[in-house]
Amino acid sequence: MARDRALPKFLAHISPHRRVPDRAVLLVAALSLFLGLVFVGQVAFLSTLVNFGALVAFLLLHLSVSVYHLIKQHQHTFGMHLAVPAIGFVIVGYVLYSIDTKAKIGGLIWLAIGIIVLAARKLLGRNVTLNLDDSEI
Known part of the structure; x- marks a missing residue:
């Protein structure tokens, strides 16, 4: 980045x-x-906070599979690209719902900070896309 x-x-x-x-x-x-x-002595909180981030990423992954294949690629594979991601979304969503409330609050605050940074970059006219071309690495 x-x-x-x-x-x-x-x-x-x-x-x-x-x-x-x-x-x-x-x-x-x-x-x-x-x-x-x-956070010494609060390893459970830290690990739950990390799990919150990972689970949110997996929720977005399931959603993006459906959007990519069904909307952008106009494929009609509803079983594989709608039903399967929806099942995964529900399972991961339930696990996320079950996470400790403090971790949810901490994770949502971190997510809000990220959204604020993204909005600020857009308002200032800065690029918000990443160059994924490996030739510069």
């Missing part, structure tokens, strides 16, 4: 020897250490 200027440019630095974004890795490690120290 830093390569696409969605994050500060200094995070886009790639180590010439290891070919990894070393500054971004160090920042994530420092942030993880900080959060681990702040």
Whole structure:
């Protein structure tokens, strides 16, 4: 994301020897250490918060399969591209519904921050799409 200027440019630095974004890795490690120290003794909350994010991603994945195949590709494979994702959506939705309330609140706050950042970038006229071309990596 830093390569696409969605994050500060200094995070886009790639180590010439290891070919990894070393500054971004160090920042994530420092942030993880900080959060681990702040939430010491609350491992269950942290893991549930991570699970919230993963489950929301899976909900969106199930939804995107249906949208892509049925609406964008105009395929008529309703069993495979509507029924199966709908079943997965319901199962994952139930698991998400069952998650701890604190984790839901924390996850929704994090999601709201992301939506605010996206809206701000759009309002400022900045690009909100990512370049997925591997030739620049």
